[in-house]
Amino acid sequence: MSELLKVDKIKTEFQTDKGPVTSVDEVSFDLKEGETICLVGESGCGKSVTSLSIMHLLDRNGSVTEGSILFEDKDLAKATEAQMRKIRGNDISMIFQEPMTSLNPVLTIGDQLTEGIRLHMKYSKSEAKKYAIEMLKKVGIPRAEGIIDEYPHKLSGGMRQRVMIAMALSCKPKLLIADEPTTALDVTIQAQILELMKKLREESNTAIILITHDLGVVAEMADKVAVMYAGQVVEETDVYTLFDNPKHPYTLGLMESIPHITNPDDMRLTSIPGSVPSARNMPKGCRFYDRCPHAMERCLAEKPELKSIEDKQAHSIRCFLYENEEKDYEKKHAEKEVSS
Template sequence: MLLEVKNLKTEFKLKRGTVRAVDDVSFTIDKGEILAIVGESGSGKSVTSLSIMGLLQNPGKIAGGEILFKSQDLNKMNQKELQKIRGNEISMIFQEPMTSLNPVYRIKDQIMENILTHMEISKKEALERTVKMLETVGIPSPAERANDYPHQMSGGMRQRVMIAMALSCDPELLIADEPTTALDVTIQAQILELLYNMREKFNMAVMLITHDLGVVAEAADRVIVMYCGKIVEEANVKSLFKNPLHPYTVGLLNSIPQIDNDSDERLYMIKGMVPNPLHMPSGCSFSDRCEHCMERCTKETPELREIDGHKVRCFLYDETKEGELKVK
């Protein structure tokens, strides 16, 4: 096991109250595995990744739990110790490459900085490694493009640069936060194929954060569905798409346009909005949007339980006396 997150709680203390952005989240990632974390904006996906990386900004802080990377608790490390791991053993691709890359530095300078920080090699060797990484991620004429500034590259190329930077020190875990956002479908497919090939080549684990279930179906081995800071469902990718259990997951899947659907019906939409994190409803946080809501759902919070290899947080699956599941 490469990464184990145990009962992670991340909070933001504001003047109006405390927001629990990540609420008792636990999961594992094995070497060479691609784990996808999906959910709407505000579900806690990115905050989970920033908590792992130790990049939370004030007023955010980890209020509890453990983040074990190769059995070492990252949460107990100081910034100097974390710096040795960040960008080296654990790397991250941030959401927007244009804002993540420094516009006043050349591409080569930004990648070389990461290499020289973590590897004891000369500047000449760092430059050679930079060009090699740019070539690996499919950038044409890498030696020439290394001298470009970010604005001289397309969105897809900038995303490839971010991937090259993240992979420059051969990390064991890559966190990819919305790596295909704002890219056209052709470039999306290329980026996903690139991540998959890098996983195969380096036996690298990938934590893929996205709201696009099409991306999940294409790339992931296992899927976690988050809602309001909690994990509501977890399963391998085939099981999740074949037999989704949580009403929220079903709603997400039903919201995907189907090419072969000739119906004139409007595309399905989950009713309502994600609740205000400062005023969360009592009971299940999805209760006010759920088509299967029961009275119990508005008063009690369901636990995450395992059913035939699936994990789901929903009262619809309480066992009856005969040991069978209730109607979904």
């Protein structure tokens, strides 16, 4: 598998009346063909802004000010709007959280679906329509020949998300960015959509950046995971290592605070105290400092780097605990497990 995307220390800033606000800071990850990376984190952690930065879909006051986004050796951070137009919907496409608002209500499904096909694949009108019907069938829409002439309001949420997926995949993109694609859907519909995404991924070898806050979805879909907190990646590794051996105190806190249906009856949830710092007022040192149970003096003043901790697998963490105190911490954690 060859490298498809390499995001290297990007910084995204928004210019506001009160000065610039950094919402993504030093975010790096890379992705090979056919691989799925999940960006997880809570609201405001910068996971959506990261994906919008890749796609150049930021609001007018936002821009990538540092770092590079190498996609097939082209730097998207420096690409012009004209270059991006050729890439968007063609090499990289995106699906959004709200299938209700991301389809144009006054155009038929067919109009919206064939626009990109005709533009990027240079199909004639009738060829494009035939191809669009084929795509709708592929994503499991019944009566595709009829649905193609319908307007979006006729479809349910799950069906609309299927149309969005058909649209995103119609030009055979190399990279698909899915921003919370199932958050607005019911669980039984979510299971259908995830199943569909898995099937299509296998068929087309598309790489996926999946943005979600749901660790269940992460466990279902990801090859590797980047956990984000307050605009930074705090932990990155493959999905099995992340769930079997999470290291960063935030990742641990996140895992312990989810009420899950397989939890034992009397288990009490551990919550992370406090809330996420605001982007305007980021702490100088570690951004998790005031919520972290292991915070040290050093964390207040110094900024931790994202560093690899193991030689065998790729597992990087942004935390001082793992520089010298690794053994000490392991011991503490073991004690905690015994006592709880």
